[in-house]
Amino acid sequence: MMIAAKKVYxxxxxxxxxxxxxxxxxxxxxxxxxxxxxxxxIVSRCLQNTEASLQKRVRDELNSWGPLCEILGDExxxxxxxxxxxxxWIEKAxxxxxxxxxxxxxxxxxNCLDRLCHEAQAHVTVEHPCADGRFQDFRxxxxxxxxxxSFPHFSLRRHPRNPWTFLKLQERQWxxxxxxxxxxxxxxxxxxxxxxxxxxxxxxxxxxSFLNLLPENERVVVIEDTSEIALPNxxxxxxxxxxxxxxxxxxxxxxxxxxxxxxxxPDRIVMGEVRGGxxxxxxxxxxxxxxxxxxTLHAQDAGQALLRLEMLIQMGAPQWSLTAIRRLIQLSxxxxxxxxxxxxxxxxxxxxxRLCSLEENGILLEPAESF
Numbered sequence: 001m002m003i004a005a006k007k008v009y010x011x012x013x014x015x016x017x018x019x020x021x022x023x024x025x026x027x028x029x030x031x032x033x034x035x036x037x038x039x040x041x042i043v044s045r046c047l048q049n050t051e052a053s054l055q056k057r058v059r060d061e062l063n064s065w066g067p068l069c070e071i072l073g074d075e076x077x078x079x080x081x082x083x084x085x086x087x088x089w090i091e092k093a094x095x096x097x098x099x100x101x102x103x104x105x106x107x108x109x110x111n112c113l114d115r116l117c118h119e120a121q122a123h124v125t126v127e128h129p130c131a132d133g134r135f136q137d138f139r140x141x142x143x144x145x146x147x148x149x150s151f152p153h154f155s156l157r158r159h160p161r162n163p164w165t166f167l168k169l170q171e172r173q174w175x176x177x178x179x180x181x182x183x184x185x186x187x188x189x190x191x192x193x194x195x196x197x198x199x200x201x202x203x204x205x206x207x208x209s210f211l212n213l214l215p216e217n218e219r220v221v222v223i224e225d226t227s228e229i230a231l232p233n234x235x236x237x238x239x240x241x242x243x244x245x246x247x248x249x250x251x252x253x254x255x256x257x258x259x260x261x262x263x264x265x266p267d268r269i270v271m272g273e274v275r276g277g278x279x280x281x282x283x284x285x286x287x288x289x290x291x292x293x294x295x296t297l298h299a300q301d302a303g304q305a306l307l308r309l310e311m312l313i314q315m316g317a318p319q320w321s322l323t324a325i326r327r328l329i330q331l332s333x334x335x336x337x338x339x340x341x342x343x344x345x346x347x348x349x350x351x352x353x354r355l356c357s358l359e360e361n362g363i364l365l366e367p368a369e370s371f
Contacts, residue, residue: 002101005057008046009104012062015042066112067101072136078158079200080138084151085109091200094345106151113152117142124152132226137161139226163230164205165212174202174339175349182352182368186335187213190292193335194274196305201340202347203296204228207270210294214268221261223254224272237264254278255316258285271295277316279309283332302336302353302365330358335368 016039043062047055060069071077071090079091085103089096103109117123120140122133129144138156145152166180186193187210195206211232214220220236222229227240239261242252254271255278261269262285269290271282274297286293299305306329313325338350352368 001051001054001057004050005054005061006104008050008054009058009061009108012043012046012058013105013107015046061104061108064112065116066103066108067099068112070101071099072138072156075158080156081153082155083148083153094200094341094347109151113154116140116154134227139228159228160205163208163212166209169205169209169349172347174347179349183210184213186210187292191334192286192291192332193294193337194305194309194333195294195296195337195339196299196302197339197350198300198341199298203339204272205347206337206339207272207294207296211270218267219265220268220270221264221266222270222272223257223261225254225275226272229270229272255281258282261285262290266290267292269293273297274309274312276312279312280316280328283309283313283328286332287328300340301350302338305336305338306355306363306365326358326363330355330363336365 088099120133122131124144
């Protein structure tokens with residue numbers, strides 16, 4: 001069907017290109033309206049006597065998301081990666097596979113990308129060739145052609161409509177039943193912890209699951225770059241960073257939001273991802289009365305997470321000694337929760353580790369047991 005649909009699409013484009021220019025000297029608005037009517041007449045004529053599925057595919061290419069329409073509505077697809085008009089990849093059950101469909105032309109690909117950027121309010125320029133935004137239930141990450149040296153590349157990572165819970169994760173064999181009691185104890189005992197793991201291993205899903213364990217009368221302030229975390233109750237609030245590619249508005253980073261959150265009477269502070277110098281302010285807030293806070297961090301394991309955390313704190317406090325940084329970590333954090341993937345690509349709980357003591361060579365970790 002794709003070959004037949006592309007043939008009809010090419011016929012439509014060829015006829016549209018043969019349309020005369022504004023011979024009647026109409027106003028721009030009138031000319032636009034007239035051209036739209038003529039294009040619709042061409043489309044309807046070319047699509048008559050064709051199958052309904054073919055008609056939909058051609059109209060999707062002309063007016064909507066093209067080959068992405070089918071997979072955008074597929075709840076089993078967790079990520080869509082587009083490396084150009086002829087290279088679409090999808091992630092299902094942790095595995096990446098190539099989508100058999102593609103855009104019919106470079107023009108339809110760029111038109112789709114323009115519509116996508118407009119809806120997500122994410123635009124790239126020569127000065128700012130990268131952008132992020134939110135599109136429907138997805139997080140959009142876009143890289144311009146200036147950096148790829150080919151076509152613009154973008155990825156769409158799905159956010160589930162219904163926030164994850166540990167029961168749902170257990171049903172998907174992410175963890176065992178005994179682990180659920182441990183996670184509940186972490187929240188009830190107001191322990192501070194980080195959820196760590198590599199890209200795409202479900203850290204945000206785990207964070208949402210922890211938030212689902214919170215009582216209704218606790219106020220949480222969530223700090224994020226892109227809105228991905230569901231608030232646990234109506235008493236809670238979210239703070240999002242701001243970066244204006246045009247340079248008109250001042251940037252608001254996570255460091256500023258952490259400091260602001262302390263004035264908003266939070267019972268807990270939750271960081272969508274610790275990724276820069278805000279690590280210092282976040283851990284200092286944990287050490288000064290905001291017990292029960294947590295966040296995520298990119299790392300392969302617990303040891304690597306602590307090493308990376310040291311480096312991020314140094315970004316925010318380069319004058320601090322390594323001993324002072326490690327002391328802050330040891331005073332602020334209680335546990336590191338590790339998530340990852342197995343050899344089949346399925347997300348798995350890899351273990352929890354308790355920060356025991358500060359030794360001469362670093363912080364000692366040990367596998368955690370239930371309280």
